[in-house]
Amino acid sequence: MKRTMSRYIAILAATMIATVTACSYVVDMVERSITKRASFSITATYSALDDKVTITWDESGGGNFAGFEIYMTEEKDDEYSGYIIIGGPYNSIETSAVANYYRTDSNLGLSTTRSFVLQDPELANVISQHGVGRYFFRVGIIDWDENPDKRTVANGYIYQAPEQDYPANTDISEISGLAMVDIN
Amino acid sequence: MKYRVLIILMLVLTALPVMPGISGAAVYEASTLHNAVARSETVMDLFFERWERIQNMELYFDWFGKINWVQGFNINAVNQGTGQKQAVDMRLVRAYGSMTVNFPVLGGYAGTDMKKRLQHGTGKYSQIEEANGLVRDAAADTEGQKADEGYFKPKSLILGFTATGFHYGLTREGTIDRGSAGDESFTDYKYTQFFDDVFAASLLYRPYFHIHAGLVLSQQFEPRDDGTMSYADPVERSKRYFVASNLLSFLNLNATTRKDEMESLAVGFIINEALDYVSKKVSRSFPQLTLTYKQLNLFNDRLYDPVWVESYYMSDGSPKTSAMNDAERDEAKLYTLSAGMKGYLGNYFFIDLFAEAQKPSAELVSRVTKSKINYAVWRDLRALAGYNFLGDRLNTGSFLLASFGFSRFWDPAIPIHRDSGDNYHVWGGVFQLEGRVFAGSVPLGMQFQVSRNYSPELRRMVETVDKWVYEGSFNVSF
Numbered sequence: 260m261k262r263t264m265s266r267y268i269a270i271l272a273a274t275m276i277a278t279v280t281a282c283s284y285v286v287d288m289v290e291r292s293i294t295k296r297a298s299f300s301i302t303a304t305y306s307a308l309d310d311k312v313t314i315t316w317d318e319s320g321g322g323n324f325a326g327f328e329i330y331m332t333e334e335k336d337d338e339y340s341g342y343i344i345i346g347g348p349y350n351s352i353e354t355s356a357v358a359n360y361y362r363t364d365s366n367l368g369l370s371t372t373r374s375f376v377l378q379d380p381e382l383a384n385v386i387s388q389h390g391v392g393r394y395f396f397r398v399g400i401i402d403w404d405e406n407p408d409k410r411t412v413a414n415g416y417i418y419q420a421p422e423q424d425y426p427a428n429t430d431i432s433e434i435s436g437l438a439m440v441d442i443n
Numbered sequence: 444m445k446y447r448v449l450i451i452l453m454l455v456l457t458a459l460p461v462m463p464g465i466s467g468a469a470v471y472e473a474s475t476l477h478n479a480v481a482r483s484e485t486v487m488d489l490f491f492e493r494w495e496r497i498q499n500m501e502l503y504f505d506w507f508g509k510i511n512w513v514q515g516f517n518i519n520a521v522n523q524g525t526g527q528k529q530a531v532d533m534r535l536v537r538a539y540g541s542m543t544v545n546f547p548v549l550g551g552y553a554g555t556d557m558k559k560r561l562q563h564g565t566g567k568y569s570q571i572e573e574a575n576g577l578v579r580d581a582a583a584d585t586e587g588q589k590a591d592e593g594y595f596k597p598k599s600l601i602l603g604f605t606a607t608g609f610h611y612g613l614t615r616e617g618t619i620d621r622g623s624a625g626d627e628s629f630t631d632y633k634y635t636q637f638f639d640d641v642f643a644a645s646l647l648y649r650p651y652f653h654i655h656a657g658l659v660l661s662q663q664f665e666p667r668d669d670g671t672m673s674y675a676d677p678v679e680r681s682k683r684y685f686v687a688s689n690l691l692s693f694l695n696l697n698a699t700t701r702k703d704e705m706e707s708l709a710v711g712f713i714i715n716e717a718l719d720y721v722s723k724k725v726s727r728s729f730p731q732l733t734l735t736y737k738q739l740n741l742f743n744d745r746l747y748d749p750v751w752v753e754s755y756y757m758s759d760g761s762p763k764t765s766a767m768n769d770a771e772r773d774e775a776k777l778y779t780l781s782a783g784m785k786g787y788l789g790n791y792f793f794i795d796l797f798a799e800a801q802k803p804s805a806e807l808v809s810r811v812t813k814s815k816i817n818y819a820v821w822r823d824l825r826a827l828a829g830y831n832f833l834g835d836r837l838n839t840g841s842f843l844l845a846s847f848g849f850s851r852f853w854d855p856a857i858p859i860h861r862d863s864g865d866n867y868h869v870w871g872g873v874f875q876l877e878g879r880v881f882a883g884s885v886p887l888g889m890q891f892q893v894s895r896n897y898s899p900e901l902r903r904m905v906e907t908v909d910k911w912v913y914e915g916s917f918n919v920s921f
Contacts, residue, residue: 283608283638284674286540290510294630297670330619336524339531342619352622393524426623434629436669
């Protein structure tokens with residue numbers, strides 16, 4: 260009888276804990292995962308002396324971490340402008356549309372990396388094409404779309420090499436909020 | 444990977460389309476969202492809606508999720524790039540989740556398998572069904588049990604716990620060019636985010652009574668300028684306590700209190716269940732008929748109310764403002780009386796008819812026109828008809844119901860939010876698909892709905908007037 264009561268009390272306690280967590284925060288977390296809501300903050304600072312923008316963050320990658328990516332607004336003085344990639348771990352990410360601004364930094368392939376620097380010639384290209392002004396930056400945490408044991412040719416990892424497989428087999432897992440910088 | 448598959452599965456199952464909305468009102472003005480009384484009513488209605496399903500299906504476990512996206516909110520928002528305001532297209536997110544766990548302290552529901560319980564009909568405690576040899580003698584079931592057990596010797600005593608939560612808020616979607624990795628989108632929180640939760644304990648002493656009691660917790664959060672948000676620091680938090688009971692299956696009594704004041708009171712009468720006490724073969728085959736009286740302290744001269752109570756002027760003759768102190772605020776109740784008829788006619792046809800009359804306890808003055816509002820008698824009129832494509836399998840719990848409905852809804856906030864016109868009422872419509880299938884013995888329910896100005900949606904949030912609403916939901920229960 261005592262054991263039965265203990266079991267009921269344990270089940271009740273577990274249920275109460277479970278029900279307390281199944282509330283508005285949980286459904287928000289599900290929805291924000293689906294729509295990739297900005298989930299962590301970053302900082303960005305511009306040094307006129309060194310003519311560079313330094314972006315820093317505190318987050319690490321997860322189990323399927325593929326790399327960090329750095330994004331910047333396409334237009335100056337426009338918070339609502341679209342973003343383009345300016346930093347990533349592999350050359351294979353670069354396309355002609357982002358070639359003037361994109362820089363490969365292999366450190367972005369490490370989960371421990373916490374900063375990225377935008378400098379010349381990419382920064383000079385930004386200024387020459389869009390002018391000085393206010394720009395916005397974000398950091399993306401990128402995951403492989405399969406667990407390590409499923410990264411097979413049949414699942415689209417046709418090169419069996421991270422650099423070549425990266426473009427077709429990764430997604431944004433987490434994205435930061437924006438960080439604003441005035442580039443003079 | 445499993446996480447991603449689950450998300451994709453949810454998306455497919457709920458068939459949530461991200462479709463472009465019809466252009467919205469020029470400027471979004473929150474009203475219902477900032478009214479915690481109205482929001483607590485909304486989350487309580489969802490709690491009751493869930494429990495109605497739990498009671499009908501005799502569930503021990505119920506998990507329900509719903510995501511509702513409303514497009515086309517054009518907001519005059521500050522662009523941090525220029526410091527100037529500009530029209531920005533945003534999306535209203537309404538996400539709802541609920542989980543209930545019931546423990547059979549004594550006895551429990553009839554049958555051990557969900558499908559077997561559903562074979563009794565819809566799982567009602569003393570349902571009379573003849574399907575598949577599961578014939579039960581109603582007189583023996585009811586009178587016999589009463590004689591054997593007595594009111595104080597229950598053989599079906601169930602204890603339940605429920606957490607129900609609702610998140611509302613605006614988000615903005617942005618795009619990212621990831622080079623050769625393609626384009627992706629992301630979203631930011633924008634403006635105040637509202638989180639309402641119900642935590643409830645329930646006791647079911649079947650079929651004589653059940654009672655729910657608990658807490659409604661309403662919280663508001665302000666996102667950071669970078670589009671992120673922390674759950675740790677609400678800018679506003681309020682608590683309400685509620686008790687909801689049902690006696691003899693046909694009499695509902697619900698009340699919500701805040702700071703020692705009764706904020707809402709509802710008395711409901713389920714006619715079929717009452718008739719069941721008179722004639723046990725009449726009531727069950729007919730759609731459920733309900734009569735409900737409600738009073739709600741809805742109007743209180745707060746910031747986002749669409750009306751002033753009693754007068755546009757304070758006692759000293761100066762115009763009311765939202766910044767006036769509490770002593771100067773007037774309050775008014777809204778009384779409503781509603782009648783509903785909902786359920787299957789046979790196994791194939793479904794109807795849901797609803798009419799609600801209203802009367803405020805004091806004169807109300809429009810904040811837009813500064814003149815007295817002639818409150819319409821009818822607040823909500825709606826009719827919905829559906830066809831069940833799996834009518835021959837309804838007795839085993841499976842169904843696929845396609846429904847069309849229309850409604851007329853009256854609310855003093857409608858002229859504020861509608862795209863054009865100044866009427867206090869709108870006509871609306873809905874199309875919905877709802878189904879239930881079984882994975883083994885576990886029922887999986889899904890629903891997809893598209894609506895515009897349909898009254899149940901406007902009751903939840905009047906700001907959605909003149910906008911298309913897309914909604915998908917998914918539930919697991921056993």
